[in-house]
Amino acid sequence: MTQQRNTRGLRRDAGGRLMTISDLLGAAFAGLAVGLVVLLIFEAVMALTGLGTFGSSNGWLVLILPVWLFVEEFRAEGFGAHRVMMAALAAGFGVALGMTVAGLVSGVAPALVSGTAGAATGTVVYCLVWFYGLRWLNQR
Secondary structure (H helix, E strand, O other): OOOOOOOOOOOEOOOOOEOOHHHHHHHHHHHHHHHHHHHHHHHHHHHHOOOOOOOOOOHHHHHHHHHHHHHHHHHHOOOOHHHHHHHHHHHHHHHHHHHHHHHHHHOOOOHHHHHHHHHHHHHHHHHHHHHHHHHHHHHO
16 A cells, blocks of 8 residues: 655745745635635625725725735745845846736726736736746856
């Protein structure tokens, strides 16, 4: 009989960083999904009470949990200029591409949808630049 090791949760290295890009993207998308559900509930309550129209709030609010994850990854990376440089590059590229997507979608969709599309794009770009940029710098 073979024993299988059941690994639940995110895999982290000794320093506390997420070990694979799939762990980082999975945690970020889980945060986006939770943020979106909370925002949709908030939107529904506001629309039902007559305090606003559904879809009018900013979709960028779904970034609260992914940003928290990124701050924890930044902290776990340890001290050094490489983490500051990668965080700045990842944030810059993520915001630029996220704002581009949000601007393109804003013409055909409400603010909730366009902001969420921009937030999702920015999250993916940040994860890719952060993860692979740090690994590349650490191997040099």
